[in-house]
Amino acid sequence: MTRSWHEVFKGVSAPDAAEAGAEESNEGRRGLFRRLKEGLSKSRQHMHQNLSAIMLDRFDADLWEQLEETLIFADCGVDSTVAVVERMETAANEGRITNREQFIAQLEQSLVEMFAGGDYQIDVSHEPSVILIVGVNGTGKTTTIGKIAYHLRQEGKSVLLAAADTFRAAAIEQLSEWGKRVGSPVVKQKHGSDPGAVVFDAISSARSKGVDVVVVDTAGRLHTQVPLMEELKKIRRVIAKQIPGAPHETLLTVDATTGQNGLIQARLFSEAVDVTGVVLTKLDGTAKGGIAVAISHELGLPIKLVGVGEKLEDLRPFDPVDFVKAMLEG
Numbered sequence: 001m002t003r004s005w006h007e008v009f010k011g012v013s014a015p016d017a018a019e020a021g022a023e024e025s026n027e028g029r030r031g032l033f034r035r036l037k038e039g040l041s042k043s044r045q046h047m048h049q050n051l052s053a054i055m056l057d058r059f060d061a062d063l064w065e066q067l068e069e070t071l072i073f074a075d076c077g078v079d080s081t082v083a084v085v086e087r088m089e090t091a092a093n094e095g096r097i098t099n100r101e102q103f104i105a106q107l108e109q110s111l112v113e114m115f116a117g118g119d120y121q122i123d124v125s126h127e128p129s130v131i132l133i134v135g136v137n138g139t140g141k142t143t144t145i146g147k148i149a150y151h152l153r154q155e156g157k158s159v160l161l162a163a164a165d166t167f168r169a170a171a172i173e174q175l176s177e178w179g180k181r182v183g184s185p186v187v188k189q190k191h192g193s194d195p196g197a198v199v200f201d202a203i204s205s206a207r208s209k210g211v212d213v214v215v216v217d218t219a220g221r222l223h224t225q226v227p228l229m230e231e232l233k234k235i236r237r238v239i240a241k242q243i244p245g246a247p248h249e250t251l252l253t254v255d256a257t258t259g260q261n262g263l264i265q266a267r268l269f270s271e272a273v274d275v276t277g278v279v280l281t282k283l284d285g286t287a288k289g290g291i292a293v294a295i296s297h298e299l300g301l302p303i304k305l306v307g308v309g310e311k312l313e314d315l316r317p318f319d320p321v322d323f324v325k326a327m328l329e330g
Contacts, residue, residue: 003120003317004032005151008304011125012155036316037326039308043289044327047074051107051328056100059092067107074287075259076111077294084110108324114297115320120304122148122277123248124157128206129213130239130246134232134273135253136265137220140281140307142171144253145215146178147315148305153182157212162202163188164195164235165219175217195219195231196238203242216247229272236273251304253279254295257286266295281307284314289327292318 006012037044050070054063064085071081087110091097097106123129131148133141142165149159161179165171169191179186187202199216206214218235221228239246252275254262269275278301280292296303303318 003319005317006155008120008122008317009152009155009157010119010121010123011129012157032313032316033322033326035313036306036308036322037329039284039306039314039316040289040323040326042284042287043074044329046287047327050074051104056103059089059097064089071290074290075294076114076290077260077263077298080114080290080293080297083297084114087113104328108328111293111324111328112320114293116296116300116302118300118302119276120302120318122251122304124152124213126243126246126248128160128203128211128243129248130203130243131213131215131249131251132218132236132239132247133216133251133253133279134218134269134275135220139220139253139255140279141165141220141253142174142178142217144251144279144281144305144307144315145175145217146182147312149178149184149215150182150312151315152213152215153184158210159184159213159215160202160206160209160211161186162199162214162216164198164202165217166191166193166195166198167219171217171219196234199235199238200242203239207242232273249276250274251277251279252301253281254291256280256283256289256291259286259288259291260294262291263294263298266299266301270299270301275301277302277304279303279305279307279315280318284308289323292323 054066068081068085071084088106091106097103133145135141152159161175161184163172163175163186172188176186187205189198202214218232250273252266252269254266278295280303283289283306292303306316306318308314308316
């Protein structure tokens with residue numbers, strides 16, 4: 001079932017049974033799954049419409065071509081689609097698919113297998129832990145930071161935010177507002193300041209005050225702008241110099257509505273910096289949620305969080321099985 005936030009964060013204390021709360025209960029988890037299904041409603045409707053047009057009277061080349069088209073249109077990516085269809089054909093040839101229910105069940109299993117293994121947790125076990133958030137403009141970096149900080153606070157962690165997107169005054173203001181909302185201090189300098197200096201000050205402050213987690217906002221740099229990518233590498237060097245082994249997480253925000261362009265962004269960012277996971281945002285705004293499959297399978301990156309709405313609880317821990325069920329099941 002859907003993972004709770006407590007299960008997402010590596011390094012938080014185990015809750016008492018009395019403190020586990022509704023989110024840890026079966027009913028609470030079912031409620032979280034319902035929210036995920038609601039957020040993926042456009043993708044699910046799109047998949048249902050295309051899958052219902054596939055005739056299952058015989059398993060031939062036409063059927064597999066229709067399935068390929070369905071998955072491609074859902075933005076699952078070419079490589080992932082080929083791999084899924086191959087698994088489906090094998091299952092059919094072995095007699096494991098004889099009706100629509102088995103077809104859907106096998107499709108679910110095949111899609112789940114496309115997701116990269118690796119660590120789906122977010123490591124906050126260090127003192128302090130440093131989480132670097134990267135991505136292009138408009139992908140929801142600052143909002144994601146605010147929501148992550150909120151959930152960390154709910155798990156009893158103290159959080160400091162670093163406003164290292166100094167290119168936009170609005171970004172500094174937005175992060176400051178999130179800091180007030182979640183009760184976390186924000187280290188910032190004036191618009192146009194050196195982002196590395198902001199990060200240096202933030203980590204120094206966190207270490208002196210015993211803060212548990214530092215979350216760093218960065219400029220919404222275009223992946224095609226080499227100088228900005230180089231600056232991102234510089235920020236990482238500043239962090240590593242103060243805390244060897246940090247940042248402990250580098251999370252890339254990708255806007256699901258950008259489709260295959262999001263896959264391109266993810267590929268180039270992962271080549272430029274050591275991305276440890278993806279936050280896939282705005283899934284509620286697209287009918288092509290298959291982009292999650294493409295990013296994870298083709299780049300080998302774990303998707304750690306997904307955004308399916310504007311509310312705090314609409315940033316959800318990612319679980320491959322639940323995600324695929326929410327996309328395919330009525």
